[in-house]
Amino acid sequence: MPKVRVFAFAGSLRKGSLHKKLIEASKGLAPEGMEINAYDLKDIPPYNMDLEDAMPSAVADFKKRIAESDGVLMAVPEHNFSFSGVMKNAIDWASRPYGESAFDGKPVILQSVSPGRMGGSRAQYHLRQVLGALSMIQMQFPEVFIGPAGDVFDESGALTDERASEQIRKQLAAFKEFIAGRGD
Amino acid sequence: MPKVRVFAFAGSLRKGSLHKKLIEASKGLAPEGMEINAYDLKDIPPYNMDLEDAMPSAVADFKKRIAESDGVLMAVPEHNFSFSGVMKNAIDWASRPYGESAFDGKPVILQSVSPGRMGGSRAQYHLRQVLGALSMIQMQFPEVFIGPAGDVFDESGALTDERASEQIRKQLAAFKEFIAGRGD
Amino acid sequence: MPKVRVFAFAGSLRKGSLHKKLIEASKGLAPEGMEINAYDLKDIPPYNMDLEDAMPSAVADFKKRIAESDGVLMAVPEHNFSFSGVMKNAIDWASRPYGESAFDGKPVILQSVSPGRMGGSRAQYHLRQVLGALSMIQMQFPEVFIGPAGDVFDESGALTDERASEQIRKQLAAFKEFIAGRGD
Amino acid sequence: MPKVRVFAFAGSLRKGSLHKKLIEASKGLAPEGMEINAYDLKDIPPYNMDLEDAMPSAVADFKKRIAESDGVLMAVPEHNFSFSGVMKNAIDWASRPYGESAFDGKPVILQSVSPGRMGGSRAQYHLRQVLGALSMIQMQFPEVFIGPAGDVFDESGALTDERASEQIRKQLAAFKEFIAGRGD
Numbered sequence: 001m002p003k004v005r006v007f008a009f010a011g012s013l014r015k016g017s018l019h020k021k022l023i024e025a026s027k028g029l030a031p032e033g034m035e036i037n038a039y040d041l042k043d044i045p046p047y048n049m050d051l052e053d054a055m056p057s058a059v060a061d062f063k064k065r066i067a068e069s070d071g072v073l074m075a076v077p078e079h080n081f082s083f084s085g086v087m088k089n090a091i092d093w094a095s096r097p098y099g100e101s102a103f104d105g106k107p108v109i110l111q112s113v114s115p116g117r118m119g120g121s122r123a124q125y126h127l128r129q130v131l132g133a134l135s136m137i138q139m140q141f142p143e144v145f146i147g148p149a150g151d152v153f154d155e156s157g158a159l160t161d162e163r164a165s166e167q168i169r170k171q172l173a174a175f176k177e178f179i180a181g182r183g184d
Numbered sequence: 185m186p187k188v189r190v191f192a193f194a195g196s197l198r199k200g201s202l203h204k205k206l207i208e209a210s211k212g213l214a215p216e217g218m219e220i221n222a223y224d225l226k227d228i229p230p231y232n233m234d235l236e237d238a239m240p241s242a243v244a245d246f247k248k249r250i251a252e253s254d255g256v257l258m259a260v261p262e263h264n265f266s267f268s269g270v271m272k273n274a275i276d277w278a279s280r281p282y283g284e285s286a287f288d289g290k291p292v293i294l295q296s297v298s299p300g301r302m303g304g305s306r307a308q309y310h311l312r313q314v315l316g317a318l319s320m321i322q323m324q325f326p327e328v329f330i331g332p333a334g335d336v337f338d339e340s341g342a343l344t345d346e347r348a349s350e351q352i353r354k355q356l357a358a359f360k361e362f363i364a365g366r367g368d
Numbered sequence: 369m370p371k372v373r374v375f376a377f378a379g380s381l382r383k384g385s386l387h388k389k390l391i392e393a394s395k396g397l398a399p400e401g402m403e404i405n406a407y408d409l410k411d412i413p414p415y416n417m418d419l420e421d422a423m424p425s426a427v428a429d430f431k432k433r434i435a436e437s438d439g440v441l442m443a444v445p446e447h448n449f450s451f452s453g454v455m456k457n458a459i460d461w462a463s464r465p466y467g468e469s470a471f472d473g474k475p476v477i478l479q480s481v482s483p484g485r486m487g488g489s490r491a492q493y494h495l496r497q498v499l500g501a502l503s504m505i506q507m508q509f510p511e512v513f514i515g516p517a518g519d520v521f522d523e524s525g526a527l528t529d530e531r532a533s534e535q536i537r538k539q540l541a542a543f544k545e546f547i548a549g550r551g552d
Numbered sequence: 553m554p555k556v557r558v559f560a561f562a563g564s565l566r567k568g569s570l571h572k573k574l575i576e577a578s579k580g581l582a583p584e585g586m587e588i589n590a591y592d593l594k595d596i597p598p599y600n601m602d603l604e605d606a607m608p609s610a611v612a613d614f615k616k617r618i619a620e621s622d623g624v625l626m627a628v629p630e631h632n633f634s635f636s637g638v639m640k641n642a643i644d645w646a647s648r649p650y651g652e653s654a655f656d657g658k659p660v661i662l663q664s665v666s667p668g669r670m671g672g673s674r675a676q677y678h679l680r681q682v683l684g685a686l687s688m689i690q691m692q693f694p695e696v697f698i699g700p701a702g703d704v705f706d707e708s709g710a711l712t713d714e715r716a717s718e719q720i721r722k723q724l725a726a727f728k729e730f731i732a733g734r735g736d
């Protein structure tokens with residue numbers, strides 16, 4: 001039986017990104033039969049419609065990987081009470097050109113981690129409006145908001161908090177069912 | 185008496201951007217005593233916190249110009265039911281490093297143009313949440329949503345629609361008063 | 369073959385409500401095999417958790433009808449840049465008591481009409497966040513934003529605008545498919 | 553020197569409402585020179601435009617008290633990922649009839665308390681869009697999100713948590729300055 005392939009990206013470019021760490025942690029917390037492939041947005045340039053005729057190769061690659069996946073995991077940083085510009089920029093690219101979006105009909109889940117108690121909320125709910133526009137199939141619950149970040153990762157960047165791990169484990173297990181329920 | 189200096193940028197990089205044209209049109213519609221300086225985001229790289237110690241020169245310049253202005257005009261494209269990633273990316277940069285945002289306390293107005301009747305709405309209301317986070321001083325009314333774009337610009341890119349021009353003229357005149365009301 | 373039963377309510381109490389008229393129009397525009405049952409919120413009191421032990425009979429009836437339906441049509445007025453309080457109040461009731469929501473897993477569509485060009489947008493996108501919380505299954509497209517109202521209804525309250533009628537006809541036909549696709 | 557009069561209401565009708573308790577606590581935490589007058593929404597009927605010609609007396613009273621105040625404190629419950637219908641219904645009433653809103657230009661602050669860690673966030677950010685529509689003057693920071701509720705109130709309903717009390721104390725002191733800064 002083939003594995004469920006989840007394509008994952010974090011809306012942050014810095015090396016020590018907490019959202020990249022969330023995705024790394026998710027790899028180890030995924031249920032049997034699910035593989036999570038992480039993608040780094042570092043080569044995605046700022047979106048420019050004038051470049052659409054010859055899509056930048058990083059964008060073409062990004063779109064191809066989304067298209068080949070069974071579902072998408074977005075790790076969403078909150079900057080200034082919304083999703084990061086870097087996250088939205090990558091999404092804008094992959095939704096283009098008009099009529100050739102990579103996201104159409106793809107199941108999707110969200111994860112956020114923040115320094116405080118509430119972070120990620122404002123980012124995820126804005127992003128859900130975007131996902132609606134993209135006709136993605138959103139799994140709503142369980143939601144994953146991890147924090148405060150200082151308490152859940154150890155110095156090596158591993159997610160050591162059991163409550164946070166359990167939240168992610170439940171989300172990924174539910175996502176496997178959710179994806180299966182969309183098929184046939 | 186010194187002019188009111190409004191710093192303006194469009195959240196789009198393409199050459200023929202309708203939002204750049206909106207700003208060009210605004211220059212000619214500004215009240216006496218207001219000058220509008222347009223800025224092109226083309227050199228702003230994707231935000232990366234690792235680069236904050238040595239801010240990219242384009243970002244430093246962008247921040248300096250915002251700081252020197254009396255108010256900010258953002259021309260906001262709507263992509264996928266929210267503001268463009270390019271717009272948010274530039275805002276994320278200029279809000280950093282922590283405690284050194286260029287936006288704090290700056291008066292701000294928004295303009296959008298869209299191919300349809302409703303476009304821009306979803307972008308501007310999301311953006312207002314971001315502007316709240318940045319402690320910008322938002323002028324709410326009159327709002328400027330121009331469309332359908334096909335009817336308002338001529339082939340040379342000039343705004344020829346009188347109703348649209350009047351909306352912008354009113355907004356800019358009100359903004360001059362709004363900025364003056366914040367002082368002394 | 370049994371008919372698809374759509375339960376419909378408008379978030380407005382006034383007799384001449386445009387949103388009630390939208391629902392009336394929808395009855396005539398529904399595809400074969402779909403029946404639309406309109407409900408008036410006039411007997412739903414303001415939500416008060418202290419009354420949950422003995423649910424007001426209007427609320428119990430409202431919940432029962434939602435539960436018996438195959439899908440829900442909400443006609444959403446925009447007041448003050450969001451959905452009406454009357455609409456949200458009825459939704460709050462039907463989501464209660466905790467664990468006994470009438471909405472869980474129900475397919476849902478939205479319609480709005482407004483005096484201007486943009487109205488309804490701000491109401492519907494806020495409402496979609498609520499529908500997510502309720503685990504309703506949202507059909508996103510085609511969206512129905514009708515306006516300006518003055519141009520589309522005749523004096524008897526009938527929807528006479530062909531373009532508006534066609535939008536609704538398409539939405540209801542798609543909703544029939546959408547509901548069918550959720551079953552078995 | 554006259555006191556700053558803050559008009560306060562909670563978007564909940566139940567007797568033991570946490571949001572009513574927040575307002576009670578705020579009375580004791582207000583700075584010298586500020587008085588907080590609490591209002592109970594229990595007599596406000598569901599909004600019906602047909603009743604606008606003869607405003608219900610509770611609504612007329614509600615509007616009069618808002619108009620006489622120097623600022624407004626809204627204690628905002630979150631129901632189903634947004635503000636309560638009861639809260640929005642009262643706001644819809646007080647914004648009417650067209651051109652006679654009680655809220656225009658009034659300074660405003662928000663407080664929320666919730667059983668969990670994140671509650672109130674989704675309610676307050678939706679409400680801020682409404683406040684923008686109403687041309688209220690929003691103080692953004694400090695924000696007040698209190699929770700988890702189980703840890704901060706004692707059995708008599710008094711706010712006993714020092715961190716929560718300090719948040720409110722800071723907000724109210726800042727609001728006094730904010731209101732003063734709007735004058736003369």
